[in-house]
């Protein structure tokens with residue numbers, strides 16, 4: 155009996171030591187972190203193949219198979235990868251006229267996209283058209299401010315989704331641009347458009363505070379920024395709380411590097427957009443540390 | 451210590467440890483790294499074989515229908531503002547084609563044509579023009595339409611052109627000065643506020659989309675039985691048949707006045 159007691163005591167002391175050293179690591183911080191790599195595209199516009207060699211602006215760039223190769227390479231180097239798109243997957247080459255978006259969604263499923271939001275061109279064949287292409291999408295289609303409850307897309311599109319990766323919770327939601335005056339009314343039918351800023355505030359609070367997500371990402375098809383005061387990614391970023399990254403689209407904005415803004419809590423928020431045509435892949439690596447010491 | 455005490459101590463300790471693990475993670479914003487990866491042949495040496503294989507049959511079908519050369523262009527036709535080679539080329543041919551159909555269907559003639567810059571989705575290259583090029587330029591299935599609006603609404607339309615810094619149009623010559631339209635000539639006559647005008651455009655725009663609210667109070671609308679893309683294809687094929695290579699000019703139809 156005595157020897158068994160001893161073993162248990164040694165085991166206990168060992169556990170305490172492990173606990174203390176773990177907390178010491180937390181103190182140092184740098185040695186104990188997690189990393190999430192977020193990859194993204196926007197406004198890929200049915201560019202299944204690279205741009206032609208005689209294209210004036212984007213010659214030989216892009217193509218789905220090339221994007222897939224780059225994504226695979228990054229996946230082989232990084233443990234925690236999430237892949238998103240900010241909308242306008244549809245329309246722009248004969249691939250869309252022929253196959254109506256199903257091929258794009260199929261290939262994106264194979265690339266392992268986690269979620270996309272809905273761009274205005276997703277309605278180019280009407281709500282029916284999007285509905286027909288959706289079964290090819292093995293990823294989440296997210297929109298927090300389009301209300302589909304009176305359409306055939308009811309329950310097929312969620313406002314947000316939480317991805318748990320390496321023990322970290324990443325909350326993701328989608329925002330769409332105002333459809334009136336942009337999409338022919340018969341094409342968007344009974345979709346109700348809600349204020350994107352209000353929805354963003356509501357959902358981001360829910361994700362960060364209620365659901366305790368470690369990171370909150372917004373997939374936006376609002377547009378990067380405008381001359382007038384209309385809602386855009388930059389306007390949203392500055393007035394927002396609880397969002398870490400806005401992956402934008404719609405304005406086909408090419409930027410040298412994602413921009414960092416201060417939100418209304420004076421915290422950093424990144425706004426990024428990758429031009430259009432799938433010619434670029436965006437990448438943001440987030441590092442996380444534990445925020446509290448273990449107390450004994 | 452009894453075994454039971456030790457076991458319970460152990461349980462407490464393990465619980466303490468596991469609750470310590472629940473302390474959550476915070477993002478270190480100052481450590482965040484972000485970049486743009488250009489998807490060119492330098493950064494990606496080899497395209498993904500699996501995707502290429504899947505795309506292959508789709509591409510074969512599209513190539514067989516779309517790689518047909520329908521014309522040759524003297525120069526690359528690109529979009530620009532206040533006017534551009536592509537703007538002028540497309541607006542001119544839509545004006546011509548639209549009027550042909552309007553003549554046939556209603557025995558009427560329009561005064562000018564207006565399109566939106568965002569509707570021209572791609573440039574036309576120099577040299578061989580394929581059917582696929584036209585699909586990329588005009589992927590939408592919008593149809594041509596003729597619409598009659600009041601001079602008052604045309605005035606708003608001119609204001610729209612100014613606000614946009616120029617749009618693809620044919621039949622209007624105008625200056626822009628201090629945010630207003632100047633010396634506006636429509637057809638061969640100065641703009642007349644008291645006159646109604648018939649305009650060729652697309653059904654997407656005649657519905658008032660892309661801020662073209664001046665179309666909302668239309669006097670009459672004449673749908674034309676042709677898609678914008680098909681009008682482009684029809685025109686281009688006619689040119690080729692006549693042995694004409696495609697060309698366009700900048701002619702100062704929209705210009706800035708000092």
Ligand SMILES: [Zn+2]
Pocket residue numbers: 197199242273275404405406430
């Ligand atoms: Zn787009």
